[in-house]
Amino acid sequence: MATTRFTVHTSLSPSEVMAVITDFGPQRSRWWPNVDDAHFSVHAQGPGWAEVTEGTTMGWERERYSWDAASGIVTIDTLESNLWGPGSGWRYELVPAAEGTDLRVSLTRRPNSFRGRLVAALIPIVGPRALGRQFQAVLRKAESR
Secondary structure, eight states: OEEEEEEEEESSOHHHHHHHHTOOSTTHHHHOTTOOGGGOEEEEEETTEEEEEEEOSSOEEEEEEEEETTTTEEEEEEEEESSBOTTOEEEEEEEEETTEEEEEEEEEEOBOSHHHHHHHHHHHHHHHHHHHHHHHHHHHHHHTO
16 A cells, blocks of 8 residues: 655645636546546535546546534545555645645555556655655646636
C-alpha cells in the first residue's frame, strides 16, 4: 500500500474549489491532466455523489465521489481499476485559509497489478511534488476563469 499527503493553496474560496473538483461536465478532461476523453464517463450522479470512470490509457479507475460542502470533505473510493484495488482512493479536505483555501490531499493506493505495484513504489517518492503541481495547475486555470 502506498500513501501520500500534500497541501495546495489557492485564492479560490472553498465553494469554488468544491465546484472544480465535483464538475463532471464534458470539459473535465481539459481541466485535469490525468483524465482523457476516451477514459471519462459519468455512470450516475446525484446530490453529493457521482460514480465516474476517469483516467488515461496507462491508468483508469471507476470511482465513487462523495462530498459534503458544509464540511469541505470529498472522498473518492476506487470501485474498479486496471492498477488499483479495493481500499484505494483519495480524500480532499478544503480548509479556509488566508485569502483562499488550503486543499489537503491524501492518496491511498493498493495495487492490483504489476504495473500498479511499480507506480505505487514511486508514489511516496515523487507523488507529493508531481501531484501537487498537477493540482496547482488545475486550480490556477480555475482562478483565471
